[in-house]
Amino acid sequence: MARGETQKLSFTVPIFEPHPPQYYIRAVSDSWLHAEAFYCISFHNLALPQARTSHTELLDLKPLPVTALGNNIYEALYNFSHFNPIQTQIFHILYHTDNNVLLGAPTGSGKTISAELAMLHLFNTQSDMKVVYIAPLKAIVRERMNDWKDRLVSQLGKEMVEMTGDYTPDLMALLSADIIISTPEKWDGISRNWHSRNYVKKVGLMILDEIHLLGAERGPILEVIVSRMRYISSQTERAVRFIGLSTALANAGDLADWLGVGEIGLFNFKPSVRPVPLEVHIQGYPGKFYCPRMNSMNKPAYAAICTHSPTKPVLIFVSSRRQTRLTALDLIQFAASDETPRQFLGMPEEDLQMVLSQVTDQNLRQTLQFGIGLHHAGLNDKDRSLVEELFANNKIQVLVCTSTLAWGVNLPAHLVIIKGTEYYDGKTKRYVDFPITDILQMMGRAGRPQYDQHGKAVILVHEPKKSFYKKFLYEPFPVESSLRDQLHDHFNAEIVSGTIFHKEDAVHYLSWTYLFRRLAINPAYYGLEDTEAEGLSSYLSRLVQNTFEDLEDSGCVKMTEDSVEPTMLGTIASQYYLSYVTVSMFGSNIGPDTSLEVFLHILSGASEYDELPVRHNEDNHNEALSQRVRFAVDNNRLDDPHVKANLLFQAHFSRLDLPISDYVTDLKSVLDQSIRIIQAMIDICANSGWLSSSITCMHLLQMVMQGLWFEQDSAFWMLPCMNNDLLGMLRARGISTVQQLLDIPKENLQTVIGNFPVSRLHQDLQRFPRIQVKLRLQRRDIDGENSLTLNIRMDKMNSWKNTSRAFALRFPKIKDEAWWLVLGNTNTSELYALKRISFSDRLNTHMELPSGITTFQGMKLVVVSDCYLGFEQEHSIEALVEQSVI
Numbered sequence: 100m101a102r103g104e105t106q107k108l109s110f111t112v113p114i115f116e117p118h119p120p121q122y123y124i125r126a127v128s129d130s131w132l133h134a135e136a137f138y139c140i141s142f143h144n145l146a147l148p149q150a151r152t153s154h155t156e157l158l159d160l161k162p163l164p165v166t167a168l169g170n171n172i173y174e175a176l177y178n179f180s181h182f183n184p185i186q187t188q189i190f191h192i193l194y195h196t197d198n199n200v201l202l203g204a205p206t207g208s209g210k211t212i213s214a215e216l217a218m219l220h221l222f223n224t225q226s227d228m229k230v231v232y233i234a235p236l237k238a239i240v241r242e243r244m245n246d247w248k249d250r251l252v253s254q255l256g257k258e259m260v261e262m263t264g265d266y267t268p269d270l271m272a273l274l275s276a277d278i279i280i281s282t283p284e285k286w287d288g289i290s291r292n293w294h295s296r297n298y299v300k301k302v303g304l305m306i307l308d309e310i311h312l313l314g315a316e317r318g319p320i321l322e323v324i325v326s327r328m329r330y331i332s333s334q335t336e337r338a339v340r341f342i343g344l345s346t347a348l349a350n351a352g353d354l355a356d357w358l359g360v361g362e363i364g365l366f367n368f369k370p371s372v373r374p375v376p377l378e379v380h381i382q383g384y385p386g387k388f389y390c391p392r393m394n395s396m397n398k399p400a401y402a403a404i405c406t407h408s409p410t411k412p413v414l415i416f417v418s419s420r421r422q423t424r425l426t427a428l429d430l431i432q433f434a435a436s437d438e439t440p441r442q443f444l445g446m447p448e449e450d451l452q453m454v455l456s457q458v459t460d461q462n463l464r465q466t467l468q469f470g471i472g473l474h475h476a477g478l479n480d481k482d483r484s485l486v487e488e489l490f491a492n493n494k495i496q497v498l499v500c501t502s503t504l505a506w507g508v509n510l511p512a513h514l515v516i517i518k519g520t521e522y523y524d525g526k527t528k529r530y531v532d533f534p535i536t537d538i539l540q541m542m543g544r545a546g547r548p549q550y551d552q553h554g555k556a557v558i559l560v561h562e563p564k565k566s567f568y569k570k571f572l573y574e575p576f577p578v579e580s581s582l583r584d585q586l587h588d589h590f591n592a593e594i595v596s597g598t599i600f601h602k603e604d605a606v607h608y609l610s611w612t613y614l615f616r617r618l619a620i621n622p623a624y625y626g627l628e629d630t631e632a633e634g635l636s637s638y639l640s641r642l643v644q645n646t647f648e649d650l651e652d653s654g655c656v657k658m659t660e661d662s663v664e665p666t667m668l669g670t671i672a673s674q675y676y677l678s679y680v681t682v683s684m685f686g687s688n689i690g691p692d693t694s695l696e697v698f699l700h701i702l703s704g705a706s707e708y709d710e711l712p713v714r715h716n717e718d719n720h721n722e723a724l725s726q727r728v729r730f731a732v733d734n735n736r737l738d739d740p741h742v743k744a745n746l747l748f749q750a751h752f753s754r755l756d757l758p759i760s761d762y763v764t765d766l767k768s769v770l771d772q773s774i775r776i777i778q779a780m781i782d783i784c785a786n787s788g789w790l791s792s793s794i795t796c797m798h799l800l801q802m803v804m805q806g807l808w809f810e811q812d813s814a815f816w817m818l819p820c821m822n823n824d825l826l827g828m829l830r831a832r833g834i835s836t837v838q839q840l841l842d843i844p845k846e847n848l849q850t851v852i853g854n855f856p857v858s859r860l861h862q863d864l865q866r867f868p869r870i871q872v873k874l875r876l877q878r879r880d881i882d883g884e885n886s887l888t889l890n891i892r893m894d895k896m897n898s899w900k901n902t903s904r905a906f907a908l909r910f911p912k913i914k915d916e917a918w919w920l921v922l923g924n925t926n927t928s929e930l931y932a933l934k935r936i937s938f939s940d941r942l943n944t945h946m947e948l949p950s951g952i953t954t955f956q957g958m959k960l961v962v963v964s965d966c967y968l969g970f971e972q973e974h975s976i977e978a979l980v981e982q983s984v985i
Contacts, residue, residue, distance in 0.1 A: 106529075111567055114142070120141070120142060121139050121140055121141045122139075122140045122142070123140075124137075124138045124139075124140065125138075126138075153351070153352070153367065154347070154369045155367050155368050157188065157369075158184075158188055160184065160188060161187075162181035162182060162183070162187055163182045163186070163187040163190050164181050165177050165179065165180060165182065167182075167190065168219070170219075172254065172255065176250050176251070176254060176255075177212070182209075182212075183208070183374050185202075185208050185209060185366075185368060185372065186209050186212060186213055186216075188366070189213060189366055190216065192363065193213060193216040193217045193220065194216045194219065196220075197220075197338065197340055198340075198360075198363060198364040199341045199342070199358055199359045199360040199361070199364050200217070200360060200365075200366070201310075201343040201345065201351060201355045201358055201360045201365050201366070201367070202345065202366050203311075203345045203347045203348045203351050204345075204346070204347065204366070204368045204372070205347060205368070205371075205372065205373045205377075205539075205543060206542070206543020207543050208368070208374060209374070210308075211246075211344075213342075214232070214306045214308075214344060215251075217304055217306070217342050218230050218251070218278070221304045221340070222255070225303050227301070228301055228302065228304070229278070229298065229301050229302050229303060229304075230277065230279070230304045230305075231279045231281065231286065231302050231304070231305045231306070232278065232279070232280045232281070232308065233281055233282070233286060233306065234280065234281075234308045235282070235283065235308065235312050236282070236503070237282060238506060239309075239506060240261055240262075240263050240280050240281070241263075242508060242509055243280050244259070244261050247280075252278075258275050258276045258277050258278070259277065259278040259279075259280065260272045260273060260276040260278075260279055261281075262280070262281035262282065262285040262286065262289070263281070263282050263285060264282070264284070264285070264771060267285070273289075273298045274297075276298075283320040283324055284317075284676065287320050287592075287676075290324060290327055290331075291327075291592045291593075291595070291596050292596055293596070294596065299331065300331065300335055300337065302328065303339065303340065304339070304340045304342065305325075305339055305342070306342045307321065307342070309506070310343040310344060310345045311348060311536055311575075311578055313354070313578050313581075313613060314576075314578040314579045314580070314581060315534060315536070318581045318582070319581055319582040319585040319586075319589065322580060323582070323589045323612075325341070325357070325613075327611075328341075329341075329611055330611050341359060343355075343358050343360070346370070346539050346540075346543075347368060347369060347370045347575065348577075348578060349574070350577040351365060351367035352365070353577070353616050354578060354613070356616055357612075357613045370539075370572075371573075373546065375551050375552070375553060376546070376552075376553045376554070377554045377555070377556055378553060378554070378555045379542065379555075379556045379557075379572070380403075380556070380557045380558070381558045381560060381565055381568050381569055382559050382560070382565075383560055383562035383563075383564070383565035384559060384561065385561075386561075389519075393418075393422060394425075396519065397425075397426055397430065397433070397518075399559060400415060400426065400518055400557075400559065401429075401430050401433040403514065404430075404497065407513075407514045407557065408513045408555065410496070411513035411550075411551075412490065412511075412512040412514075412547075413496060413497045413512055413513070413514045413515075413516065414500065414510065414514070414515045414516070414541075414545075415497065415498070415500070415515075415516045416501070416502055416504070416505060416515065416516070416518065416541045417500070417501060418501070418502065418519055418521060418522035418523070418533075419501065419523065419714075420475040420761060422501075422518070422519075423473045423475050423500060423501065424466070424473060426499050426518060427462075427471045427473060427497075427499045428466070430443075430471060430499075431466065434469065440469060441468075441469055441470060442496075443469060443471055444468075444469060444494075445493050445494050445495060445496060446489075446494040454467065454489065457481075457485060459481070459482055460473070460477075460478055460482050463478065463482055463486065466499075467486075467495065470495045470496050470497065471495065471498075472486040472489060472495045472498040473499055473500070474486055474487070474498055474500035474501070474508075476501065477760045477761055477763070487508060490510055498512070502537055502541060505537065505540040505541040505543075505544060510544065511544050511545070511546065511547040511548075512544060512545060512547070512554075513546070513550075513551050513554060514545060514555045514556070514557070515541060515542055515544050515545035515554070515556045515557070516556075516558075516559070517538060517541050517556070517559065518559050519559060519561075520532055520533050520538060520558065520560050520568070521533070521561070525711070525713045525714055525740065526709065526710060526740070528713075528738070532564075535571055535572070535576065538558070538568070538572065539575075542558075542572075579617055580617050580625075582612055582613070582614045583625060583642065586646045587646055587649055587650055588672070588678055588679055590608075590647070590650065591655050591656065591665070591669050591672055591679050592673045593608060594650075594663055594664070594665050594669065595673040595674075600662055600663065600664075601661055601662050601663065602640070602643050602644070602661070605643040605646075606636075606639050606640065606643055609639055618638070619635065647663055649679075650669065653668070653679050653682070654666060654683055654686045655669030655679045655683065656669050667783070667786045668682045668685075669682075671779050671782050671783060671786075675775040675779040675782075676775065677707065677775065677776065678707065680706045681706045681707060681776070681779075682779065684701070684704060685701060685779070685780055685783050686783065689701060689783055689784060689787075689789075690792065691787070691789040691791065691792055692791050692792060692928070693792045693795065693796075694795070695798065695799060698780070698795060699730060699749070700730075701780070702748070702773060702776060702777060702799065703741050703742070703744040703745035703748060704741050705741075705772075705776050707776060708740050708772070709741075710740070711740035711743055711765060711769065712740070712765065713738050713739070713740055713743055714761065717761075718737040720758040721738070721743055721746055722734070724749075724750060724758065727750075727753070727755060728746060728750065728755075729752075729753065729808070730745075730749060732745050732746060744769050747762065747765060747769045748769065750762075750766070751770065751803070752806060752807060752808045752812075753808070754806055754807075766911075770803060770911060770912075771912060773803050774800070774914075777796060777799055777800045777803065778800070780796050781796045781797060781800070781919075781933075782933075785930055788929055788931075789928070790923040790925070790928045790929055793930055794921065794961070794963065797963045800965055800966075801964065801966060801967065803910070804905065804967075805817050805909060805910070805966070805967070806907075806908075806909030806910070807909075807968060809968060812968075813830075814835075814967070814968040814969030815837065817837065817906070817908075817967065817968065818837070818864070819863055819908060820859045824855075825852060825860075828851075828855070829851070829852070832851055834851070835969075837864070837967070837969055837970070838969065838970055840860075840864055841864055841867060841869045841897070845857070845861055848861060866906035867967065868895050868916060868970075869897040870893060870895060870918075870962070870972070871893070871894045872891065872960075872972055872974060873892040873893075873894075874890070874974055874979055875889075876948075876976075876979055877889075877890055886947060886950055887947075887948040889946045889960065889976070889979075890943070890944075890945045891920060891943070891946065891960070892941065892942070893936075893941060893942045893944075893962075894940070894941045895938070895939070895940055902939075903915050903916050903939045905966040905967075906966075906967075916964070916965070916966055916967075917935055917936065917937040917966070918935070918936055918963065918965065919935055919936075919961075919962070919963040920932075920933070920934040920935075920946060920960060920961075920962060921960070921961040922948070922959075923961065924959070925973075926956065931949045931958075932946050932947065934946060935965075946960075948976070955980045956977055957977065958976040959973050959975055960973075960976060961973050961974075
């Protein structure tokens with residue numbers, strides 16, 4: 100325990116009726132005499148929430164045939180003849196009414212098909228309106244896309260788009276889409292400016308999958324988008340239908356009330372009504388330390404397979420990638436000691452050899468030989484898809500995976516083993532429990548509807564928690580709001596979009612939230628002491644005032660007596676979906692001549708990297724990396740996520756081998772976030788009129804895209820065919836940029852590069868654009884004042900480059916080329932105007948020259964690529980003025 104550091108401990112204690120007056124907590128040192136602390140928790144004013152768990156009874160109805168849809172095309176979407184009992188019971192309200200619906204039911208109950216019934220109703224009644232499906236994880240979005248692409252899109256002729264961190268559709272795709280599948284963050288970002296985005300106002304149906312995650316870490320975003328869509332509906336007087344999908348809920352009534360669901364639309368079925376009944380075994384294991392305890396669970400896991408599912412598919416959930424490998428290797432050992440080392444393998448030797456030849460991950464190749472697959476984020480997409488296919492087709496019997504698979508991929512099994520209910524949280528540097536919702540989701544993968552009469556789940560837990568899980572697995576906690584602690588960014592976004600102008604607007608905004616519904620029901624959870632109307636009003640006013648003051652201190656808003664308005668920093672935070680803390684830090688640390696090294700430290704310090712995992716012993720890897728990188732980091736904070744982010748960036752620019760596969764995945768995450776963070780930094784520099792810092796920051800973005808150092812590395816390393824001999828040859832000829840090579844005709848290239856194959860170089864060069872810029876000055880008379888306009892024409896001269904996709908081998912995602920037009924004075928380092936543009940063949944645009952300028956000396960237009968090094972062009976405005984006859 101580090102000196103001066105706050106440690107957070109969570110534990111569950113029972114509270115009995117009648118309430119005890121207080122509980123005492125005593126912390127006693129296990130090393131020092133009389134080193135102890137004593138704390139009293141009073142229950143004097145404790146108001147416990149009402150136990151309102153009410154479940155919907157599953158009626159004994161005759162299964163409804165698919166022909167009830169009354170549409171041959173719709174009937175052809177489904178490969179079964181009858182809907183299951185839950186779908187039968189809710190069919191009418193989903194398919195024949197516009198009522199909002201909240202459906203709480205166990206995993207595997209066919210909730211997705213229930214949501215499809217509501218979609219089909221919208222297509223029947225309002226075919227011009229859009230469906231928005233919100234899924235909490237990218238993996239669920241991908242699964243939905245794959246499923247609906249094969250059915251709804253191809254068979255119904257509907258247009259569908261995906262919105263995740265990996266993919267943002269263009270405006271035309273969004274306008275023409277019938278179905279938008281999005282993560283909460285993406286829809287939050289896009290719906291903030293709903294006033295000017297007609298496609299947001301054209302939403303007729305909103306499906307919210309896994310809505311019980313409202314109480315989880317990303318819950319506030321889910322809460323905000325639902326509240327906003329309900330508010331938009333009230334403003335436009337155009338009804339939006341809400342369908343919430345969830346596991347069984349303890350307080351379904353509160354969620355239903357917030358979603359605008361009447362009594363007729365609330366269905367909250369018990370966990371026991373699964374189409375395939377689930378048998379659950381909870382086993383406790385002693386042991387103070389995590390790793391030995393996990394190790395002691397491997398033999399019971401093997402015994403559970405032999406007992407409950409000796410020949411049927413088994414999913415084993417573990418907490419980390421390392422645990423997937425260790426668990427699989429131990430299972431192989433136990434099988435070998437039973438003299439059946441390949442008992443989990445379901446394919447002949449020749450098929451196995453063909454499979455192994457396709458696998459790139461060493462650990463996966465090792466375990467697949469024995470019929471055990473590994474599944475975690477460290478695997479590449481090809482290996483992951485292959486192992487999913489093998490498991491789905493019974494070629495391997497056991498799949499050991501991390502918990503994310505429970506949410507992301509629909510791979511049911513006969514038996515699910517949850518090996519440990521804790522994971523290491525790098526942020527708090529301790530082991531924490533999985534949310535109950537995650538445990539239920541993992542259990543829900545047991546029992547395959549078409550194959551099994553029942554499923555089995557074995558949960559291996561730390562002995563002291565055994566009774567906790569026995570009680571709360573089927574009596575879940577009420578879903579609470581976690582919006583209160585994350586109000587700043589959401590208030591800032593609404594202030595920028597013009598929804599909140601005054602304190603009263605903010606209080607009104609809160610009245611649309613789930614937080615508002617829960618305040619009076621569970622006041623102690625939110626620190627509300629007086630539940631009367633006056634006390635509640637005072638609480639909300641204080642909450643709004645404190646949030647506004649924090650935003651003002653950070654430089655994001657400006658407050659007057661009765662109003663609030665956004666500043667440049669607040670607008671940039673909302674536009675780029677950044678934390679107010681991040682842009683405040685930018686405002687304090689970026690200056691007119693900030694160096695590349697400082698920019699790199701500022702970028703790494705963004706609060707968006709707070710969650711970057713620093714796992715056990717990774718401080719040792721970070722220390723080794725710190726010896727090899729260009730810029731020094733703080734060696735006293737090697738377990739800090741921001742220091743790790745800095746090291747990953749520098750390793751990327753230096754093209755260093757990363758110490759472990761986890762770092763490869765972490766680097767992808769760091770690079771992915773960096774684009775919008777850097778673009779926000781550029782906007783801050785440009786708005787402040789700082790030319791030098793703006794250009795330096797643009798170079799940083801080029802470095803991220805290409806995995807090269809600006810100036811220290813040759814831009815020729817962007818070419819895949821480049822080697823040291825060819826580089827030396829080009830330098831000897833005075834050629835230093837890719838642009839110069841592009842200007843050399845193909846027939847002359849061979850003489851420049853000697854014996855090097857000209858076809859290879861020419862092929863690589865075709866991936867880069869050759870841009871020609873033409874400028875013309877025009878005098879305009881605006882309101883009696885003369886002003887100069889710079890007309891800019893840009894042409895892509897190599898028309899055979901028929902794509903605007905950026906060529907960036909070392910960047911993990913697809914990106915389109917874009918350019919900055921920077922108007923500034925290189926003598927005084929002033930920036931007058933900045934424009935970001937993208938085009939495929941040619942573009943005509945213009946920029947206004949600053950009025951009141953007496954001399955054009957040093958004024959230039961600088962054209963900067965956002966993804967290629969060495970593609971800058973400088974055009975003198977001074978020379979243009981002298982040449983022009985105006």
